[in-house]
Amino acid sequence: MSERSEFRGRPDKRRAITGAARKVFGQVGYTRASVEAIAAEAAVSKRTIYNHFADKEQLFLDVALEGANEVTATIAQIMDRHLRKIVDLEQDLIDFSLDRIAAVTEFPDHFALVRVIEAEANRIPPAILSAWIDAGPQTAHLRLAPYLRRIADRGLLRIDDADTAAAHLTLLTITDINNQTFYGARPLPEDVIEKTVVAGVHAFLRAYRTQGQ
Template sequence: MNELRPQRRGRPDKRQAILRAARKVFGNEGYTRASMEAIAAEAAVSKRTIYNHFTDKERLFLDVALEGANDVTATIAQIMDRHLRKIVDLEQDLIDFSLDRIAAVTEFPDHFALVRVIEAEANRIPLPILRAWIEVGPQTAHLRLAPYLRKIADRGLLRIDDANTAAAHLTLLTITDVNNQTFYGARPLPDEEIRETVTAGVRAFIRAYHPHGS
């Protein structure tokens, strides 16, 4: 692979059809088992058409992962701004933010099926793909959260030395906990159970970062 950016070759409508088909096939079959023949059949195009748009299977998988990650990141950015730009009640705002961020998983079922594939087949997916995925996917959401927490701390509502670390802690205590239990939405939990998990996580986070100690 050359530059790890989405390739833009061929007709846009054909490219999008291939990406949709590839996302479905990769999500169902996994990276290793998925074949270009199956993707071509799902997209109702020839293998030659796929190769007109993507150099190889690695490139196609990467573009599918990156485009999905960009869509999710844009949605999460809106959720962050809605809940964290102006804090009224710190605990409730963090809870509402975390619940909406978890709910966003259900808006992108095919993408998070791909996330499950990446986690399950990490040892078989080429390292450049994994690195690019981390930088554009999970890492981007993490880096976007940190500045919001820094601004909250600047108001004296939290005591934060390292905003990136604080963002990681909040994510682990809330979103990651639920995503691990639901396998990114594959096995949904009752809403009340999710709320209890998130509330407990937010309260633990606030205790850990309370400006006057726990």
């Protein structure tokens, strides 16, 4: 077995590298991060990193997509828990939005990376940005759209374009809080978060709720 194959067969080494990379990228950004610093944080050699990843660009992409997929899976579970079966539309939308916001705190290292991507967008390779947009939580409204479409089919919402409606709900609730907290870096009091979400859901329902509901 070659040394490269041996290293690739060590998932513990890969996890150490990606964990260290996520931390270093989140702390100093994509441009300033070095493979040397990541190797030191992971307690491995540079050679070990290059046995797993072709270069810093591939490492950053893998780390960003790994985190995005984890967050997306969590958000999908939250959507299904709150929106698959509607009992009280207004309260269900509020509870969904609050849980979706709370999920940000479960992935602090990933959302540090999100802040890096937004701050350094013009210095990050376009291929990474494109892959990130396709997989990232920023497109979660596209996965929210089918739920809103099914709610509309029950006669509870009046929707022509489910993607647009999902984007509006996201902007009125989750995006507002994420912008204020810088993705959890500067927490807000729970009552402020709830007040913002409730107001956002009310605005969404004024625009989309079926008359008489």
